[in-house]
Amino acid sequence: MRAARAVWTEAELALLKHLMWLEEPGTVDYRRVAYLFPNHTWQSIQKRCACIRDLARRKARKQRMAAQRAAGMVASGESGKSEEPDSPTSVTELPPAGRLHPALVWVPSTGHEIGPMNLCTWGA
16 A cells, blocks of 8 residues: 655745755755654655656756757758768668667678578579
């Protein structure tokens, strides 16, 4: 059975966010600040801080990804092409997740590496 969901007021959340802003990341002493929140235990304060941090990280990541997409569209002339220069070693038919690392070079096989092909004619 789950515990009941803690109810936080706007004032409590504002105070908690201010305390998190004052302290170094991850150094809030939850037991020490529990006296400021009489209706909450130090464990519930710790959980709320983790939720606030995770939400901030998700928002920041979402903004970074949107900025990267916008920068990619502007740099490629809004045609949907990547910024990768055309070269004989770049594989352009694959999606971006399937591209080679920039340090690797793709060289098409010449047939010499494979060896002679043994073609068999059936019924001849």
